[in-house]
Structure formats: C-alpha cells, structure tokens
Amino acid sequence: MSEKLFSLLSGIIFGIGLVISGMTNPEKVLGFLSITYNWDASLIFVMGGAIIITAPAFFLLKNKTSSSLGLAIQLPQKKDLDKKLLFGSSLFGIGWGLVGLCPGPAVSSIALFEPFTIIFLMSMIIGILINKYI
Amino acid sequence: MYNFTPLSALIGGLIIGSSVVLFFYTTGRIAGISGIFAKVITTKTNRSSNYLFLLGLIVGPLIYFYTSNSPVNFKITDSLLLIIFGGFLVGLGTSMGGGCTSGHGICGISRISIRSIVATFIFIITGMLTVFILQQFGVYK
Numbered sequence: 001m002s003e004k005l006f007s008l009l010s011g012i013i014f015g016i017g018l019v020i021s022g023m024t025n026p027e028k029v030l031g032f033l034s035i036t037y038n039w040d041a042s043l044i045f046v047m048g049g050a051i052i053i054t055a056p057a058f059f060l061l062k063n064k065t066s067s068s069l070g071l072a073i074q075l076p077q078k079k080d081l082d083k084k085l086l087f088g089s090s091l092f093g094i095g096w097g098l099v100g101l102c103p104g105p106a107v108s109s110i111a112l113f114e115p116f117t118i119i120f121l122m123s124m125i126i127g128i129l130i131n132k133y134i
Numbered sequence: 135m136y137n138f139t140p141l142s143a144l145i146g147g148l149i150i151g152s153s154v155v156l157f158f159y160t161t162g163r164i165a166g167i168s169g170i171f172a173k174v175i176t177t178k179t180n181r182s183s184n185y186l187f188l189l190g191l192i193v194g195p196l197i198y199f200y201t202s203n204s205p206v207n208f209k210i211t212d213s214l215l216l217i218i219f220g221g222f223l224v225g226l227g228t229s230m231g232g233g234c235t236s237g238h239g240i241c242g243i244s245r246i247s248i249r250s251i252v253a254t255f256i257f258i259i260t261g262m263l264t265v266f267i268l269q270q271f272g273v274y275k
Contacts, residue, residue, distance in 0.1 A: 011190020
C-alpha cells in the first residue's frame with residue numbers, strides 16, 4: 001500500500017517540478033536545443049538543480065540492498081556502450097528535437113488537455129511496442 | 135540570452151531531484167519516466183505503482199495550476215506529421231536506448247554511469263542538430 005502511495009506522491013512532486021521548471025512547454029525545450037539561435041540555457045539549470053539533490057543521495061544510499069519500505073533496490077546493471085544505447089539515444093534525440101517533448105513532459109501535459117500531446121503519446125506507445133516485438 | 139529563466143529552472147530542478155530521491159528511497163527504483171511508461175505498457179511488474187507515478191505526473195501540474203496564479207505557457211508545433219514522427223522516435227529511441235532525460239540525464243549522470251553520460255551527450259547533440267536542420271527549412275524560427 002505505502003509503495004503505491006509513495007509512487008503517487010513522487011509522481012506528483014516530479015510533475016510540479018516539471019511545470020515550475022518550464023520544461024512542460026515544448027517551445028522552451030526547443031529554445032535549449034536551438035544552440036545557434038536565441039539559445040535558452042534554462043534546461044541546464046533544471047538538470048543541474050536535480051543532480052545537486054540526486055548525486056549526494058545516490059552516493060549515500062549506494063550500499064543499501066533494500067529500500068525504506070523493505071523493497072529490493074533495483075539499479076541498472078549494464079555497463080557496456082552497446083549499439084542499442086548509441087542508436088536508441090540518437091533516435092530519441094531526433095524525436096525530442098522534432099517536437100520538444102520528452103516522456104515526462106509528454107505525460108504531464110495531459111493536464112493541459114492538449115489533443116496534440118495525446119497523439120504524441122499514442123505515437124510513443126507504437127514506438128515502444130515496435131522496439132519490444134520487432 | 136533568450137527567454138532565460140535560471141531561477142525557476144533551478145527551483146523546478148531541485149523539486150524534480152527531491153522526487154527522484156523520495157521514489158528511490160521508498161521503492162528502491164529509478165524514476166526514469168520512459169522506463170516507467172514502457173513498463174506500464176509492456177509488463178505487469180509493479181504495474182499499479184507505475185500507473186500511480188504517471189497519474190501523479192498529471193495531478194502535480196493540475197495542483198500547481200489551481201493553487202498558483204502563474205500563467206501556463208505551452209506552445210507546440212501545429213504539424214501533425216512532426217507530432218506523430220517525433221512521438222514515434224521518442225518511444226522507439228528511449229526504449230531501445232534504455233532511458234530518457236530523467237533516467238539517463240538525471241538518475242544516470244548522478245550515479246556516474248558512463249552509459250548514461252554517453253546517452254545524454256548523444257541525445258542532446260542529435261536534438262540540437264535536428265532543431266538546427268528544421269530551422270534551415272524554416273520549420274522553427
């Protein structure tokens with residue numbers, strides 16, 4: 001039960017952070033990706049602000065084997081720079097640059113009732129299913 | 135610098151970071167949105183808590199909109215083709231590459247994962263190149 005409660009709470013806090021940071025606005029994200037013209041560096045401050053909190057926390061918690069709720073710690077184990085990482089990240093970057101939406105802001109913008117973000121999410125689902133089954 | 139909002143960006147980032155730490159501390163899992171989103175669709179593992187996290191991502195902004203008087207800025211392309219193609223590539227790319235801006239960009243970098251540092255570098259560079267090319271064709275100003 002509390003796992004579900006804390007998942008919801010974490011999501012709510014993440015969503016509030018996203019909207020305050022301005023990253024739910026595709027125009028702002030495109031401003032960051034527009035390095036050669038009217039560049040808006042705000043996204044660096046969002047990532048920086050998050051990492052200032054998360055880096056020491058992950059360092060302090062790195063030897064834990066279970067969470068405060070007694071659940072197993074699940075961290076990614078892969079270490080190698082395989083083709084899927086390099087190719088997948090390139091495709092993600094292209095999609096990100098085409099619209100200015102990444103998965104978090106795409107989900108959060110459902111709150112704005114914008115029909116285009118629903119179409120974006122449905123297209124994302126097709127991409128995820130193609131990766132899984134093909 | 136154009137539209138530069140370092141303070142709200144930093145505050146938003148600190149809040150996002152706190153969420154990542156809370157989620158990891160309580161559930162033991164990484165708050166990578168693309169991973170959580172893909173798991174909801176493709177597996178039954180942690181399905182209800184993943185659904186609730188995504189629901190929170192929608193509820194959070196709603197709480198903010200109804201409790202603050204700040205205007206909501208949202209401007210997206212009006213090209214359906216860009217939306218469909220962009221969404222498809224974001225879904226395919228993040229599931230193939232195992233992460234997005236949150237999973238690789240925030241969680242991975244703060245764990246000093248070489249894979250995530252490389253992935254973040256790649257998607258920022260390809261994103262910038264994509265915007266640059268679109269600008270040459272007058273798609274974005």
